[in-house]
Amino acid sequence: MTDTPIIMREQQYGRIIAVLSKLRLDSFARVVFLVDKNGQEIAVQGEVGGLDTTSLASLAAGNVAATGGMAKLIGEKEFPTLSHEGERESIHICIIGRTLLVVVFDDRSSLGLVKLRVKQASRELATIFEEITRESEQTAQDNPLLAGITDDDIDSLFSS
């Protein structure tokens, strides 16, 4: 009795990447990524280099979860955006439904510009993700990948 899995197709992934690329260019950001509220990285664009995006995704989700918990305690539904400004690098996080849009930027950009561009990209990402969620609910039940997993497949993961 866990949640319905989220199933993202290649075509949807391509559309998300296109939105993230445009956002990155328009906002002069270093890295832009989309993360599931539970901390799973969905897509990333930019100067990733040695950046540990998996850990960053999990921590961004933890950060949003913690501030969301604080919001509820003071009678707010959630804090829809979070910004952390450092000496050189900064992070802006925006909640879009069940996902988080995370923008890492430096002094080539500014928080105002990032916020403006994020607002525009959010609408497009929300539309794509609504479609993913809708299709996931419809297809999870007869998904050939999931239905095709055998006991042998599962055992083979642990054979070595």
Place this chain on the structure above:
Amino acid sequence: MTFINYASREINCKIVYYGPGLCGKTTNLQYIYDSTAPTAKGKLISLATETDRTLFFDFMPLELGTVRGFKTRFHLYTVPGQVFYDASRKLILKGVDGVVFVADSQEERMDANIESLFNLEENLKSNGYDLTKIPYVLQLNKRDLPNVVPVPDLVTELRRRDEPVHEAVAATGTGVFDTLKSIAKLVLTELRKS
């Protein structure tokens, strides 16, 4: 909540290690981290206090292998065990695919085990899950200590359903991978049923 990415051909699942303070949740993750090839794991992130008690969570991503051409990645989390961090525990259970309850086998920790297990049931319920239905494994840790409760007594007291039970000494690794395999299998089996 499992996330299946057809573009990167990955299946991502979330497993949470739960249990009372100092029962060995972080030690389980630390052992898995230390014993896994660098190519199969990411960083072990620990949000801990200055005295190394878990403050928010520990996290490590682990790749187990390929199923039907898809990489299976498990995101392992621990919760802070201390009673007053309950709000954090509730948050970490969101989107969980499988839970490991790490019980401390020492006699004097029996009440803490029972309280933590009750707390797990409550927090799962508040997130819309049912302990009797989700993939779930019970680990009886610290079996090397002198003052442990006999296994049958622990099972009688702590087993909630037909979940697999593993004896463990997380500090030396005994039972750690058996526990992980059990929960990973249950999660993948549940995914197939979905």
